[in-house]
Every structure is written in structure tokens, then in C-alpha cells.
Amino acid sequence: MKLKVYSADGASSAEKEFDIPVFEGTKGVQALKDYIVLYQANQRQGTAKAKNRSEVSGTGKKVYRQKGTGNARHGDRQSPIYVGGGVAHGPKNRDWSKDMNKKERKLAFSRAIFDKATDGELSLIEAFSVEKPKTKLFNAIIEKIKPDGKVLIVDGQFSDDTVLAARNLERVQIQEADSLNAWDLVRFNTVLISESGFEKVLARVSK
Numbered sequence: 033m034k035l036k037v038y039s040a041d042g043a044s045s046a047e048k049e050f051d052i053p054v055f056e057g058t059k060g061v062q063a064l065k066d067y068i069v070l071y072q073a074n075q076r077q078g079t080a081k082a083k084n085r086s087e088v089s090g091t092g093k094k095v096y097r098q099k100g101t102g103n104a105r106h107g108d109r110q111s112p113i114y115v116g117g118g119v120a121h122g123p124k125n126r127d128w129s130k131d132m133n134k135k136e137r138k139l140a141f142s143r144a145i146f147d148k149a150t151d152g153e154l155s156l157i158e159a160f161s162v163e164k165p166k167t168k169l170f171n172a173i174i175e176k177i178k179p180d181g182k183v184l185i186v187d188g189q190f191s192d193d194t195v196l197a198a199r200n201l202e203r204v205q206i207q208e209a210d211s212l213n214a215w216d217l218v219r220f221n222t223v224l225i226s227e228s229g230f231e232k233v234l235a236r237v238s239k
Contacts, residue, residue: 033149037156037227042176048156050230052149053142053237060143064214067140070130071215082122085110137214142237144214154223156230160187165196174204177224184220186212188228209233 033052038045088110095106112120132140148154155177162169174183185198185206198206207216209225209232217223225233 035149035154035156037158038177038224040158040161040173042157042173045155051234051238053146055143055146060139060146063136063140064143064147064218067132067137067214068218070132071213073128073130076128078126078128080123081125082119084120084122085112085118088116088118090116138237138239140214141217144217145233145237148217148223153221154225156225156227159226159228160185160190160194162193162197165193167197167200170194170197171201174201174224178222181221183222183224184216186223186225186229186233188226188232209236 033054034047034049035052036045037048090109092108092110095109096103098105109117111117145154157177160170160173162173174185177183180203182203182205185204186209187194187206188209190198190206190208195206198204205220209229212233
């Protein structure tokens with residue numbers, strides 16, 4: 033599959049052929065969906081907790097006698113209808129995490145790359161390099177390639193100058209190829225990967 037490869041300064045581009053996994057029909061779509069659900073579920077802490085009537089502190093003494101007061105019958109102050117009482121059907125600690133085997137993860141990742149490539153949202157750059165760690169210099173390169181919108185920048189390993197130059201750009205997020213996942217690819221409309229970084233990405237899907 034052919035992808036557009038930009039020069040290091042972003043001024044020019046050319047198309048090159050890359051060995052990207054190709055899918056027919058909807059193969060891998062379900063795995064990609066499952067991975068996105070898994071990723072988001074694993075971000076949930078599951079620490080929301082409300083005390084029920086057996087857990088709140090206070091005396092268990094009956095509030096007042098059963099009959100003769102003209103009031104409704106009550107037991108103790110831990111009842112949910114009292115201020116400071118327990119919560120009926122409140123949230124409890126819960127483990128939301130999910131799991132997925134390596135084969136499915138690889139399929140989801142490969143499908144995400146294929147979709148980005150076919151949609152024209154995946155481009156390459158020869159390398160990310162700036163003369164000085166200046167945001168202005170890095171932003172000038174990105175604007176030539178993608179004038180607006182959020183951009184995911186991927187490299188095999190970022191230099192310190194590149195990290196310093198990119199970190200103040202709100203619309204730019206950097207990610208190293210080894211930790212890139214399908215969720216990162218899906219949530220950005222534009223993905224820009226260095227050639228060295230893309231080699232690592234392709235190595236991951238070809239194993």
C-alpha cells in the first residue's frame with residue numbers, strides 16, 4: 033500500500049510502497065471495537081463507594097417507641113430516609129477491567145493501521161528533527177503537513193529537543209512506536225509517523 037512520505041521539513045512529499053496488512057470486508061472490525069471497549073473499561077477506577085445502612089456509624093437503638101406517637105414506624109437512624117443514614121442501592125467498589133489475548137490485540141492494531149491508511153489519515157515523515165528545542169520550529173513543520181486539527185506524532189524514539197519543542201502544542205500528542213495502540217490510532221484524525229517509527233510498527237504487526 034502506498035503512503036505519503038514528507039521530507040523532514042514538511043515542505044515536500046512523495047509516495048512510497050509499504051507492506052501494510054490488508055483486510056477484506058469487516059475482518060478485524062469487531063476485534064478493534066472490543067479493544068476500544070477494553071481500553072476504556074481499563075481506565076475506570078471502580079472506586080465509587082457509598083455506605084449502606086449496615087456500614088454507617090451510629091447507634092442501633094430504636095428511634096422511638098413503635099406505637100402511640102402518631103409517627104411512622106422506625107427502627108434506627110441508619111435508615112436511608114434519615115440524613116446521615118445509609119444509601120439504598122448505592123455504588124460499590126467494582127473491577128471494570130477486561131482482558132484480550134495477544135492474537136486479538138494484534139488483529140485490532142493491524143485493522144486500525146489499515147483503516148487509517150485507506151482513509152488517508154496516516155502519513156509518514158522522514159524524521160522528526162529541529163535545530164533547537166523551540167516550539168515555533170516544530171509547529172512550522174506540522175503546519176505544513178496539517179494546518180489545523182489534532183495530530184498524533186509517532187517516532188521510534190524521540191530526541192529531547194523534539195519532546196521539548198512539541199510539548200507546548202495543544203493539538204499535538206507524541207507517542208513512541210513501541211507503546212502505540214489501536215485506541216491511539218482511532219481517536220486522532222491525523223497520524224504522522226517517522227519512517228523509523230513505522231518500521232517498528234510494521235514489525236509489531238508482522239510477528
